[in-house]
Amino acid sequence: MSVFWLVLIVFAIAAVAYVLSRARAMKSAEGDSRKLHSLPHFYAANGALSAAVPALLVLAIWLLAQPSVINSSVARVIPDHVLEQSGSLDLVMSDVRRVADGLDEAVRQGAMTNAEADDVRAGLTDVRRRLGDVGVALGSDVRPEVLYAAQRYRALNSTGALLRNIVVILIALVGFVLSYSRTHKDFRARNVVEKGIKVLLMAAASLAILTTVGIVLSMLFETVNFFKLHNWRDFFFGTTWAPNFRGDSELSILPLLWGTLYISIIALLVAVPIGLFAAIYLSEYAGPKVRAFAKPLLEILAGIPTIVYGLFALLTVGPLLLNIFGAEGLLGVGWMGGATSVLTAGIVMGIMLIPFVSSLSDDIINSVPQSMRDGSLGLGATKSETIRQVVIPAALPGIVGAILLAASRAIGETMIVVMGAGAIAKFSLNPLETMTTITTRIVSQLTGDGDFSSPETLVAFALGLTLFVLTLGLNVLALYIVRKYREQYE
Known part of the structure; x- marks a missing residue:
């Protein structure tokens, strides 16, 4: 059965x-x-x-x-x-x-x-x-x-x-x-049923916590096995990522971490201004008809599969940048050798993050009490002054949370980086060069018939645990900022 x-x-x-x-x-x-x-x-x-x-x-x-x-x-x-x-x-x-x-x-x-x-x-x-x-x-x-x-x-x-x-x-x-x-x-059936329902609700609330603990422990145990086989100093302080499955690999996370942060910063530089300005327009200036049409259309971006964004980066944005910065491009400077680069992945990832920032920021700005706007306007402030000096400061904790949520999404992205940024782990300040991120290396190390007793495979768990700690740090930072500004405006 x-x-x-x-x-x-x-x-x-x-x-x-x-x-x-x-x-x-x-x-x-x-x-x-x-x-x-x-x-x-x-x-x-x-x-x-x-x-x-x-x-x-x-x-x-x-x-x-x-x-x-x-x-x-x-x-x-x-x-x-x-x-x-x-x-x-x-x-x-x-x-x-x-x-x-x-x-x-x-x-x-x-x-x-x-x-x-x-x-x-x-x-x-x-x-x-x-x-x-x-x-x-x-x-x-x-x-x-x-x-x-x-x-x-x-x-x-x-x-x-x-x-x-x-x-x-x-x-x-x-x-x-x-x-x-x-x-x-x-x-007393009601008492028994309500107590049982309460236990079920507590179990449901605990499930997410237990799942998180299970994920962390599973990565932690494999990370310990990795550090038994590979020097932790090379992992955290080395400068080269070169796995070769011959026992003499150099497995440093720093080049991958640099690529991850570099691409994420470019993505946020694209997504945050556009998303925040779009949220301000939709919540403060747009009429009901425009808002009812524009917001769902904007949020469609969030439903597009990331593989489609990757194809967009590979076939459209990358060649466009190459036609500008390549040796035979519009500027003729030769700064870009191929369609894949940090800038390609960052721009496309930023486009993907726009609905995360705009939709959340729009909801947060709309939650600011109307009495605060009316008070500012009643004191003689213009609409733009009210938005800059009253609405945005009052909504800032939530906006920061939305931005950090977008940052976490950018750090965990894989397909756009694979197809738009390349696969080379290195240090460089040039956004027109190819780089790679932690997530793409995790996929690469776990793809194929890898032996889970070798450091070249187990390093994926150490990378995953480091990525988890990084996103946890972002959440802690968001909580700190939210509490600081709440004390100021409550």
Whole structure:
């Protein structure tokens, strides 16, 4: 039984619990809802929640834990010489899962039964022939030990799925029975339901925090492994980025950090003035008809995929700058050798960030009380003086937050940089040269069949953790500025 059908069964049990719990409550009150402690739907909701919530919670935990348990169990049956030949447990487990998927496909197409697929006495040649009959190729690198591990993987998966289904359905039934048995007219169903809803809301609020902690810990552990293999001084204070997978790599973050900040600064120089001026016009000068047309049109920019911006940078903005600053360009200065450059990526990224700045700033400016504008105008200030000296200062904390949000978005951008800025990590003040950023190097280091025990691959996690700390610093700075100006204007 698949997870989908299991969830449907749990919801069906919850629906039955909803109906029967309400009926039992009304029966205990002799059909008069005024004799009930709570409204009838609270008794029904208590039955449904008691049946569904514990069962779905156990199902979620089971789905998260089962793959790790099975992988660790299967890894113990793989001989050491197979691991040594493959060089990595991850690669062997990838083969195991691939063979297990092939066996599943053969069973689905009727080439073999479940018993035959799990028969450890079956030879690799026979299994390969049977899978070949249904168009499933194992590949020439599959060993008998991998086949045995795949058979054990399938058996454990099947057993785990069966136990999961039984346990989840039993928990749903037990929850239904317990809630049904205590349903009567004096039962404080409303208190129980509201307390349960409160717990669910707290769990939802904690989910984002726990997810963030999990992400940070996962990067932190791999970063520690990286620094066990690579000198931390070279990473933080070196000046060269040159991974070569031969054991003598120079993996310094400083050239990548410079490229990231340089491109982001240019993007903000483009986005902030245009976005802020657009927000001021839409909120203070534009009429209702113009605003209703212009703001949605401006926000369309936020919905364009970044790959499209990358193509725009590569095919339009880059050649345009080359025609101006190239050796054969309009100025004939030869400052630009190709279409990719820091300026290309920065301009296009700034265009992408305009709706982030304008939309948020517009909402913030509109939230400034009208009484402040009226007071300024009543004292004889002009409209422009009111905007400069009253509205903008009052909205400044929110505007700063919008700008820092755009900065975080710029720092984390990848596709525009890949297609518009190039892939060379270096120090340079020339915006017409090619550079690269942290995010593009993370993608590059994790692309392909990288070995997760080598520093050239593990460096991606150190880069990711550094990027996280950088964006966290921006958020702390934004909080400081917001608090400072709030104390001034509240």
